Amino acid sequence: MTADTSEEFKKAVVSPVDDGSGVVRASVDFPASEPLKLDSGSELGPFTIAYNTYGTLNAAKSNAILICHALTGDQHVANINPLTGKPGWWSHLVGPGKPIDTDRFFVICSNILGGCLGSTGPASINPATGKSFGLNFPVITIGDMVEAQSRLIDHLGIDQLFAVIGGSMGGMQVLEWAARYKDRVFAAVPIATAAWHSPQNIAFHEVGRQAVMADPEWKRGDYLDQGVVPRNGLAVARMAAHITYLSEDALHEKFGRNLQNRADRTFSFDADFQVESYLRHQGSTFVDRFDANSYLYITRAMDYFDLAAEHGDVLANAFRGTRTRFCVVSFTSDWLYPTRESREIVQALNAVAANVSFVEIESNAGHDAFLLDEPEFFATVRGFIESCATRRGLPLAPIADGDA
Amino acid sequence: MTADTSEEFKKAVVSPVDDGSGVVRASVDFPASEPLKLDSGSELGPFTIAYNTYGTLNAAKSNAILICHALTGDQHVANINPLTGKPGWWSHLVGPGKPIDTDRFFVICSNILGGCLGSTGPASINPATGKSFGLNFPVITIGDMVEAQSRLIDHLGIDQLFAVIGGSMGGMQVLEWAARYKDRVFAAVPIATAAWHSPQNIAFHEVGRQAVMADPEWKRGDYLDQGVVPRNGLAVARMAAHITYLSEDALHEKFGRNLQNRADRTFSFDADFQVESYLRHQGSTFVDRFDANSYLYITRAMDYFDLAAEHGDVLANAFRGTRTRFCVVSFTSDWLYPTRESREIVQALNAVAANVSFVEIESNAGHDAFLLDEPEFFATVRGFIESCATRRGLPLAPIADGDA
Numbered sequence: 001m002t003a004d005t006s007e008e009f010k011k012a013v014v015s016p017v018d019d020g021s022g023v024v025r026a027s028v029d030f031p032a033s034e035p036l037k038l039d040s041g042s043e044l045g046p047f048t049i050a051y052n053t054y055g056t057l058n059a060a061k062s063n064a065i066l067i068c069h070a071l072t073g074d075q076h077v078a079n080i081n082p083l084t085g086k087p088g089w090w091s092h093l094v095g096p097g098k099p100i101d102t103d104r105f106f107v108i109c110s111n112i113l114g115g116c117l118g119s120t121g122p123a124s125i126n127p128a129t130g131k132s133f134g135l136n137f138p139v140i141t142i143g144d145m146v147e148a149q150s151r152l153i154d155h156l157g158i159d160q161l162f163a164v165i166g167g168s169m170g171g172m173q174v175l176e177w178a179a180r181y182k183d184r185v186f187a188a189v190p191i192a193t194a195a196w197h198s199p200q201n202i203a204f205h206e207v208g209r210q211a212v213m214a215d216p217e218w219k220r221g222d223y224l225d226q227g228v229v230p231r232n233g234l235a236v237a238r239m240a241a242h243i244t245y246l247s248e249d250a251l252h253e254k255f256g257r258n259l260q261n262r263a264d265r266t267f268s269f270d271a272d273f274q275v276e277s278y279l280r281h282q283g284s285t286f287v288d289r290f291d292a293n294s295y296l297y298i299t300r301a302m303d304y305f306d307l308a309a310e311h312g313d314v315l316a317n318a319f320r321g322t323r324t325r326f327c328v329v330s331f332t333s334d335w336l337y338p339t340r341e342s343r344e345i346v347q348a349l350n351a352v353a354a355n356v357s358f359v360e361i362e363s364n365a366g367h368d369a370f371l372l373d374e375p376e377f378f379a380t381v382r383g384f385i386e387s388c389a390t391r392r393g394l395p396l397a398p399i400a401d402g403d404a
Numbered sequence: 405m406t407a408d409t410s411e412e413f414k415k416a417v418v419s420p421v422d423d424g425s426g427v428v429r430a431s432v433d434f435p436a437s438e439p440l441k442l443d444s445g446s447e448l449g450p451f452t453i454a455y456n457t458y459g460t461l462n463a464a465k466s467n468a469i470l471i472c473h474a475l476t477g478d479q480h481v482a483n484i485n486p487l488t489g490k491p492g493w494w495s496h497l498v499g500p501g502k503p504i505d506t507d508r509f510f511v512i513c514s515n516i517l518g519g520c521l522g523s524t525g526p527a528s529i530n531p532a533t534g535k536s537f538g539l540n541f542p543v544i545t546i547g548d549m550v551e552a553q554s555r556l557i558d559h560l561g562i563d564q565l566f567a568v569i570g571g572s573m574g575g576m577q578v579l580e581w582a583a584r585y586k587d588r589v590f591a592a593v594p595i596a597t598a599a600w601h602s603p604q605n606i607a608f609h610e611v612g613r614q615a616v617m618a619d620p621e622w623k624r625g626d627y628l629d630q631g632v633v634p635r636n637g638l639a640v641a642r643m644a645a646h647i648t649y650l651s652e653d654a655l656h657e658k659f660g661r662n663l664q665n666r667a668d669r670t671f672s673f674d675a676d677f678q679v680e681s682y683l684r685h686q687g688s689t690f691v692d693r694f695d696a697n698s699y700l701y702i703t704r705a706m707d708y709f710d711l712a713a714e715h716g717d718v719l720a721n722a723f724r725g726t727r728t729r730f731c732v733v734s735f736t737s738d739w740l741y742p743t744r745e746s747r748e749i750v751q752a753l754n755a756v757a758a759n760v761s762f763v764e765i766e767s768n769a770g771h772d773a774f775l776l777d778e779p780e781f782f783a784t785v786r787g788f789i790e791s792c793a794t795r796r797g798l799p800l801a802p803i804a805d806g807d808a
Binding site: 039040135138139196197198199200202203204206207209210211213214215216232233235236239240243248251252254255256257265267268269271272273275276279280283296300303304306309335338 | 443444539542543600601602603604606607608610611613614615617618619620636637639640643644647652655656658659660661669671672673675676677679680683684687700704707708710713739742
């Protein structure tokens, strides 16, 4: 994100707008008198949460699904992203007649606290100074993100969410929701995630943060006020992270050792290989849509995530007494959040006799599989939602033609 | 490496010095009249190769073992490294009575072409300009490194090496030696390596290169002449690479989510976790011993490595007619050069009915296992060398007490 695009960002979150495409874009301001009490002990207020909704909340307010986005995701889950012009990041999963059916459910997706697409984050103006927070923004946790979301759900007048669904860091939020608000979550779908961030994942995040902080244009976090952007550092961070989102098999199939628009090696440091060119592109386009400090804060929140540690080092304690129905999903080739980390969640749920299904989806797409059109994954989500909807006494789905 | 340490570097390679510790440190200058013909088509000359030897060459010159070092290794395989003060990188494997027994074998290890510890590389003075080569150094290949080594072996008057041994990029050199100089290699031990560099590995290297090049102190490769060093960029590159050298299990065992000298999270961007602190240390110490442009050139050489492509896209062709005895070694938890890539080498050797043993060593240390004290690995190397020595008509080993 360049300093110049902040106006564009603001335009993207004007509230509330129903542009006829089925999405309502909105944001809600929580006043300084109702600050967020953070896990660090400090308070944050006022603060804003930007969010999108799709579909209609029923009279009983029993058909709301909260979707939690991942590290670099946003609230534009099923509409054209106003910043990038690309389809929403889960637009094949969420929409009319889709597995998360916006004809039947009221779908909510909010930009996380600490994000950079309308919710309060390090790029926001600090009311105490009139300048961007930068590093004066408090370090937040996944729990803080969920607290902020719960304020939004209060604001929408919803007591219990029918479902909370998310992948990767979104899955961490799902677990935190289920642990913090047992009575407010009827069903939970944590996908391609873990109950704690592994040392390898912390390590990759630390590399990314150091890349950003090594960029002189980062200006110790103060770049927005100085009118610059640590483009190079953030691009390197994104490149390193992007490798972890793909499986080695996916890299073989996508690129192999193919050269990029050339017949032979150039014997230079040009992007000879397609995989190099692809990564450079991933790095440079990311910088146009994401704030570097947000990247620091959000990766830090993920590193800090350890649901067992929050509950006396026993993960099962997080779920004791839960009546939520869980569907835990992992992907075979995901090495960032491997299946064994999903099994740990399932084991903890089993230990408290929770209602849990677990599906490991065969895919060679790596961690990114949760964002792709994976038929078995879609069928799993659809089936789980149907069965929970029946239990919840929601109307049956119309006969679907198409995916099953 | 800072500009100031270049004197220290020069001291480290004065030639030839036998300091009584059993190592002879030397270097040889090849004149401009005998340039190296590079794979790129250009020529490099004059050039220097710095090398160490251990033990005594027998009269028949039949007991020489060439050890090839990895990306950030050097010729100080079994002596105290004069730059870091640390033991040689394979000092537990190479020495009197050790699996590579310097009481019986004449062990040679040279700093690779493109390196920064005495052999000609991008930090060397370009005789055409009187300044460091920087990016005027030609892009080289693994084959070029081996060509330069072969000049050294010629210089030492050795027709046939008893063995060529190396891990990681050292293993690539072993394979290239066996392919280029079939009659000069009696036995070959490629360890934790591959016959071609995978797209995932290219991707990680590209991230490292971009991190270096993103550092304004890199000065488009001209930093040495401008009296600066791209410390931050090179440190980030090293951090990213270092993660790939360890297995996830090793990271769990070494660090887990343990905090570094603190009772709780600091809610800051300090190195709260041990794994962060460890990585930062790896990054910052690396900069003191390695040249950033060397890092670019050597990673590029690895990316370009594809032994099959050099032989009509059929790997077996590289070994057709070979009489070399091979011992291929991989490690179970090495995800940088996974066992399946070693199997491809073995299959190619089988296809030409070569003499090959293959051992996959059980280890949870990741790629780094090849540098560690792994008893099964040591026993494998010792056993293979013994059997080859018998075949070669070299004297039997004295009865060993200790490792088997």
